Amino acid sequence: MIRIDQLTKAYGHGPDAVTVLDKLDFAVDRGEIFAVVGPSGAGKSTLTQCINLLERPTSGSIVVNGQELSSLPERQLREARRRIGTVFQSASLFSRRTAAQNIAMPLEYLGVEPRETKARVAELLERVGLGHRAGHYPHQLSGGQRQRVGIARALALRPSVLLSDEATSGLDPETTRSVVALLRELRDDLDLAVVFITHEMDTVLQVADSVAKLEHGRIVESGRLVDLLTDHGSALGRALQPQLDPAPPADGARPWQVTYDSRNVPQDWLQRVSQELGEPAALLAATIQNVNGVSTGKATVGLHAASPDLVRDTFARLGLRAEPGSGRPDAGAQDTAREDAPATLEHAL
Ligand SMILES: Nc1ncnc2c1ncn2[C@@H]1O[C@H](COP(=O)(O)OP(=O)(O)O)[C@@H](O)[C@H]1O
Ligand SMILES: [Mg+2]
Structure with a gap:
């Protein structure tokens, strides 16, 4: 694990x-992805640069697996650096080297035997799903594939900490999702502590266990992502929620903004609200994420019920908070859930 102090x-x-x-x-513990987000x-x-020891901190400490790294003499520092693999923003591969040659660089630099290097590179290429691209040059690879090569290279020396600086910035949403999925897989398979630095809130929502x-x-x-998302007082939690784009409610119905207030919300809450209020509850929009088995998020629901207190109580009994809100009166017919939401309500139900 890695600990940063002061x-x-x-x-x-x-x-x-x-x-x-x-x-x-x-x-950041082993097996945890810690996102740092900021403008x-x-x-x-x-x-x-401070974490991967390219810059000396002015003060404070960086401890990896119990060893303080920030004040080590230069020689030991080089060795300590191996415990931290870094993935940079996309274009950091050497253009005149193939994917395999790029991944081999840290091993060659260390003087690892060619035969051993070859085997390790093959294993790493396989690990990131690029077994068939060993001989390709960066310009022959897609943006996502180049990032996979960058990840494989960062893992070459078997680090316990993986540091990612804007590794998905500039990638399209689908490629971002696949790179994020790979990082989560590696977190689990290699028990990595991952520090994921980004300016993209929506990527944090997909990747992080914890976020600062x-x-x-x-x-x-x-805090932990799931705690922030269920904490109504958290500005960061609110900023992490995707924006809703609700369809207008049908004639006479009133839109209600619904948020999760508890981790024990039953999966069929919408049907139960309908039953208890004796009217169909129309789902106008929803962005529900499943974070480590806990559903969080928000929804807009259209209801005719006359008594606001009754509506609030009905939702509250199910662990949801409901407030009357405005729909988008100018919106045309729309899907009930945004297509780019991390998981739609159907997924959560
Ligand atoms: N070598 C440096 N000398 C002086 N100021 C620097 C140096 N590197 C970065 N800064 C300043 O530190 C601040 C943070 O920069 P940076 O770490 O690049 O932010 P971010 O990556 O979040 O955009 C900026 O105001 C930048 O001008
Ligand atoms: Mg930067």
Whole structure:
């Protein structure tokens, strides 16, 4: 596992010093994906460089598997770096080397025997689903395939921490999903601690077990993804929810904004609301995610029921919070769930 304690990085000296990272604390267990999300200039790339030991922190510590790395002398530092594999944004492959040759680089650099390198590279190519692309050059690969090569190269020295800096940025949504699926698989199969740095909220929703929001070099909010998504007081949790785009309710029905208030919401809540209120409950929009077996998310439901208190109570008994909300009066006929939602309601039901 990796633990960051009071990590601070300042550039410049004296009155010109600028603090880019300010006393960051977080820990990532083996088998966990920890996402760090934040706007441009927040300090994400600086954090990457401090974690993979390309930059020395000004103060604070980076502990991997119990060993403090940030203050090691240069020689030992090179060795310690092997415990942290880094995946960079897409174009970081060497263009004159094939996929296999790119993956082999860290092994060659270490002086691993050619025969052993060859076997390890074949195994890694297979692991990321590119067994058939060994001899291809980067320009002959798709963006997603290049990222897979980058991931394989980061894993070459069997690190226990995988650090990903904007690894899915610039990829289309489908490719992003497949790269994210690979990272989650590797997290489980290799028991990796993954630090996933991104500016994309919707990718966080797909990939993270835990998440921290970085702003002006500080962590302003953090927690387990599922806790943030079910916490109504959490600004980060709200920001992580995909936007709803509800269809307008049918004649006379009123739209209700429904959010999960409990982890024990029955899967057939919509049918049960219909039964208890004695009218069909129309699902106008929903973005429900299943995060580690817990459903969270929000929905817009159209109802005719006259008593707001009755509606609220009915939802509350099922572990849901309902508030009268506005539909989109200008919306035409639409699907009930956004196509790009991580999982639609049907998936959750
Ligand atoms: N070598 C450097 N010297 C001085 N300032 C730097 C240096 N590197 C980054 N910064 C500053 O640190 C801040 C955070 O940058 P960066 O880590 O690249 O943010 P992000 O990756 O979140 O966009 C920016 O204001 C940037 O100008
Ligand atoms: Mg950056």
